[in-house]
Amino acid sequence: MEAWNDMINTALLGTEKMPLPAQAGIGALQQAMAQINSQAGLDKEEQFLQLAAVTFNVRQSGTKPLHQPTPNWIQAAAESLPYCSTRAAQVLKDLLEDEYQPLVNLWLERCIAAKRIVIPELVPTLLNRAIQHKEIRPSVATVCGCRGQWLSRFNPAWEFTNTTGEEELWHTGNLDQRKAALKRMREKDPAKARQWLEGSWPQDNANARAEFLKQLDGAVQPEDEPFLVGALNEKSQKVKDAAIVLLQQSPDSILVRNYAETAGRQITIKKEKALLGLSTKTTLHIQPAPVPEKAAWLSGIDYLSPNKNYKDEEYVLYQLIQHTPPAFWEQHFALSPVQILEYFTGPHEKYFSAFAKAAGQFKAVDWAKAILLVQGEGQFGQYTPLLQLLPLPEQEARIIRSLHKHENSEAQLQKAMRWPENWSHELAKEVINYTAKQPYKWTLHFYKDQITRIPVSIVPQLKNFAPAEPAHAQMWATLADQLTHLLRLKESTQNAFNE
Template sequence: MNTADPSSPAPLWEELVGAALLGTDRRTPAGTAPGRTAPAALLDAAAAETVRRRAGLRPGPAAPLPEPAAEDPRPALPAAAARRLHLLLAGRPGAGGGGRRGTAPDLMELLPQWLTAVNARGFAAPAESLPALLEAARGRTDLRLAALEFAGPRALWLARLNPDWRFALRATPGGGGTLPGPADTRRVEALWREGLFAERVALLASIRFRDADAARELLAATWPTERAEDRLMFLDSLRTGLNARDEPFLEQALADRSRNVRATAAELLSALPDSALAARMAVRAGACVAVDHTGDTPTLLVEAPHECDAGMERDGVSAKAPPGRGERSWWFGQLVEAAPLAIWPARLGGRGPERIVALPVADDWLGELHAAWCRAAVRQRDADWSRALLGPPSAPGAGGPGAVSLAERAKLLGTLPVAERAEWVAGFIAAHGLSEAFQLLGVCAVPWATPLGRSVVDALNIARDAGSYPWSFSGVMGLAERCLDPAEANRLDALLAVPDEPEDASPGAGGYWAEAFQRLGRTLRLRAVMTEELGPREPAAGEPEEGPP
């Protein structure tokens, strides 16, 4: 109840605030009687003053409206696919009690593939989905490139109005503006000299993709004035379209002040088999390896360099070995890695890659030599040497290829044609199971080719029947949900029942396996439906037919 005298003037806001801070026992506002009713009177007076202050504000000038968002000329997403997008963005990973994932597909894990498929068709994102799409990209960096491509210019317009979405502006050089082409020399020069670092990197990469020589000349014009860390990033862009005309510029970069820049320039030059650096490395590496015919079996002898001279350092050889590595083996590995692989048949008795790799190597140099050849095969994209170093998938530990680790095999597989890569991994799984194959599956094209997909399912079924611990295969099962061809869903029907558990099986393993196969089947069928909702896509000339996401 308000006990203030209605004829008294209204107290000032500052007076009310002071009374509230000090307490009505110590201070009562004007017109308010002290005592037990003073706190309620203070609140009543504050409420009335709040209304008065708000009503008494004079309207200020309206803020200017933002410029309208740019038009998105791409076709609208089909209605069914738009509803699917809403479900994917609202989805949460399926999980049951006790950490079990249950049998429902994990919608958030399907979103990256869905975005890839929708971008391939060139659809525009529905306007109402843009906030949720930006929120998903804010929380998951792996979604950002695909999500921003799909969201288009309107997402950048929103990002300028919401600080939480500023990552979209940083991820899109120029804030969404179209990068100039090589022919627009005035805009190119202005952006190259005045743009932010991310804008300059994007500009150089864009021009390099369309005109390799123009990009190199643009970089050369300001090279002496660039910071070392910027020079390194700019130099890395020359990997795209690397050609013999880049050699003079890269040779100059070998004298750069930055060791990292020199090392990158040397790596690029060694990828040009006819470059002067490659020839110098061929001489150095060739002097370190020879065939010994004095024994019963020809054997490779290795004589590692005894010093790292100034010429070697200029050509990118790092003189200081990492902890735990001997200096001579460290220098030797770098020389072999940078030497053209084409020198070895002539140097080693006319043998081809397979026969060279099969030769024994004296004095425990096999691991170092084969590891360097692996790095050279990956750098030079030499499929013949990659096949030799991989060896047959059924016996990857026999002979020379035994020195090749799983990580090295994964890189070597990346140099092979897609179909051959899948066939090799399928053979590896058939011979050795899934426990060693996870890294190798990651380099196979999606969706997996039929032989590879079936080898994965067969290996999972064998592991289930053996009563294996199911959680150790959760990573492979997750890959299968995203990478198996949906056409394989029908083959899973026979695996959906809870199997009889062997006596030595993990407790409850059969139930976990049944749930995992049910989720896999449902996910594959959902992926097939998602593809149908997007409609057909005409492949570009020379592009293979698209598989389901």
């Protein structure tokens, strides 16, 4: 309607600069406008507002409203589990309001273990929290029960609560959903997961194939080898690289056997005469072979050294040792791990770390202990990843001892931050005694992240960890109060489902 456009222009520019045209509007509208304009007691602005009101109503008359079909409401299914207690619900409210995500995770774990579900009023809040924190989505879907499933129909962002079957998700989901379904099935039924992968392989693109192979990382089985060897013939280098990484994890794969045989031919121990031929001694001989042409039987090996301390052929041998199961060398030399490692000190020390990497890759506990024994505890910092192969009590004892002596403390602290269980009182004491001395570095964020590991029993001792510097001591006093609050919330969370 032209009259309405004129109204808009006048509203934007003002009645002085852009008065309404005399013939604005048609028919009955012109008559109404004439009547308004004839009222002498109205100024131009008031006339304009009345004209605009009339024009708007004329414009709206006869317009059909939008039609929304009446929704077919289906009630949520009845819950099969009881709701959590009022006390537990209040604890969750406190955690959600204060943004204590690790404690929210703990609450979810305790709720599931107690076979309870969250009260209805907190279901939307938890669903919204899970949008940002993908790692808690399975737990949130569980504690939200049937009501959470029902609500997900009205918000696409909550669809993670739908209990679509794993196989259906594998066939119809997006890439992330299919990766997650494959990983879960791999943990539950490795053979079926492999069948899924083989079945969809011809239809999947190279990027998807590489991503799916990554879901098998750390869980390779001998039965996977034919499929993985076939993947080495793919055109995509990304797919080849992913298959090589998996084959390197299997001690019995053809690739690893080729590595071991090639390395074994280059490293030997020979008996030689000594003291004018009156006695003999054993000597290690290392003869790195010339760098071969690239061949499938040595896939995954780099032929050019990135380190000036290693010639190309030495770097090739280093990689072969790194990807060879340590048990091979025990058979090859007929010696113990300690005896073998002692040969790789001194002039041959450049290969020592390759054995450490192999011990970590193939989870050789006896070799990890042997490396510690040969290198000495003071030098073990560079081999910290091997600590995870030792029994947990032994790992903990080493971390406590190192922190107490301030030996390689940062590396030991990083290990404690990835600890798979709650810290013991002694471990917590050593960790906090170390971090409290640097409150500007180890802030509240650190303690929030580690709160599920820190035992509540440490609360009475927190003030005792105050650093000597007055400024640092004041910072720690504030941190100690905040940490005490966190630990009391943790205690409430732990006790919320004890009734």
